[in-house]
Amino acid sequence: MDLRKIENEALHLSHKERIELIRSLVLSIDSPSEDELKEEWLLEAQRRTVELDNKTVQAVSAEDVLAKARRLIR
DSSP: OOHHHHHHHHHTSOHHHHHHHHHHHHHHHHSOOHHHHHHHHHHHHHHHHHHHHTTSSOOOOHHHHHHHHHHHHO
């Protein structure tokens, strides 16, 4: 199927269907692959480990984070 035929068919979709198609196409371009996400998370975990080891940041317990979040929501 060539691009012009696809475009012509897409233009005959309903407004809602065109919006859904646009979202799908944009996400297919902008979203990183699963491997890219894994690599990014691995690098982030390594960066945070170095910060904790060097004591440039302090760890915060999940309990403290949740308590603060609950206070902010109220």
